[in-house]
Amino acid sequence: MWPQLYEWIALFIKWFHVICAIAWIGASFYFTWLDNSLKTPPQWKQDRGIKGDLWAVHGGGFYEVAKYQAGPKEMPETLHWFKWEAYTTWLTGTALLVWMYYFNAAAYLVDPQVLDLSGPQAIGLGLGAILVGLMTYEIILRSPLSRTKISLMASLVIAGTLFFYLFCHAFSGRGAFIHMGALIGTIMASNVFISIIPGQRKMVAQVAAKQPIDPKPGLEGKRRSIHNNYFTLPIVFLMISNHYPMVYQHANNWLVGMAILLLSAWVRHYFNLKHSGQKQPWVAISGVTGLCALAIAVSYPTNHPHSNMATATKQSLPSTALTESQQVVMTIIDQRCVSCHSQSPSDDVFTIAPGGAKFDNWPEIERWAPRILARSVHTQDMPFLNKTQMTPQERLQLQQLLQ
Secondary structure, eight states: OHHHHHHHHHHHHHHHHHHEEEEEEEOOOHHHHHHHHHHHHHHHHHHTTEEEEEEEETEEEEEEEEEEESSSSSOOOOOOOHHHHHHHHHHHHHHHIIIITTIIIIIIIIOOTOOOOOHHHHHHHHHHHHHHHHHHHHHTTGGGGGSSSSHHHHHHHHHHHHHHHHHHHSSHHHHHHHHHHHHHHHHHHHHHHIIIIHHHHHHHHHHHOOOOOHHHHHHHHHHHHHHHHHHHHHHHHHHHHGGOHHHSSSSHHHHHHHHHHHHHHHHHHHHHHHHHTTTOHHHHHHHHHHHHHHHHHHHSSOOTTTTHHHHHHHTTOOOGOOOOHHHHHHHHHHHTTTSSSSSSSSSSSSSGGGGGGSSSSSHHHHHHHHHHIIIIISSSOSGGGGOOOEEEEHHHHHHHOOO
């Protein structure tokens, strides 16, 4: 019962996380589009302090949106805030990280072929790296490096690449990509929490007190909001990357992942330009072309840097060292699972081990035992389409011998 209940809880957390992320990213896209699409209003609106306006039609009606240069003369009775989309996305994402990767660190986070860490060591390293990454972002933004767009962008790219490299050389491929996503998501939520919302609260208080508005918090909030907007496509990719082992299991996964983050942010740049009235189709074309070229390049077979280590691990534990029950499990796994779940799969469809799960030796099988039981015994959706014809008797043996 527990493996299925565990999966149900994971499903609900992920479902809620995706819903929250849709709301947050949707708001980011909408307000960036809105801000870039505002036009100079008629003089009578300018006399009222309106900086820009926009007309739209949706849902069978017309909408008139106006943005004030500073603020209205009187505070409206109802003022809508956009903050919980960010907070709930971060909270559910953190819950998912803990539930999937920290409670199952041995299976999803630690890969002995990359770095032989204990579960607590890997968790501590992951949390520490996220905290240091957030501090690094803040230091860059508050330093002279942020004075020009080029130096700021170069600094963020270099720092991001270093952290991606660190994650990929400390954790499993899936664990590395999800931690890069957690780092970016934490930066985005932090931007809302420590800058955007406090700046808005200060502005509202000044308008309510009929005081002059200090523009600095608003400008800083807008800068960080723009950063969040460019982070959206990269973080969506990181959210779904765990379904695509050809990326996170690549020999140079950190380089492939970073290239996708940069190219997707470049594609997002095209839309931001377009919404501000600048038609630059070459930006989108170059971004999509780069992604296609990367996909083709990654599709060529490569030697995984840890393949020799995997072979050595397998040979270091001969069959004579296994108990009788372990030998039975190994035989079943070799016949029914290893065609896909191997360092070098022989399956005609899955050329990379799905989910990064490899069963080439007993330590690996023992590490993945809960997942083997959940998928081959409880839900029985593995082997995929039962291509290798695992029998009910074999499923029963796995249940009896692996529990």
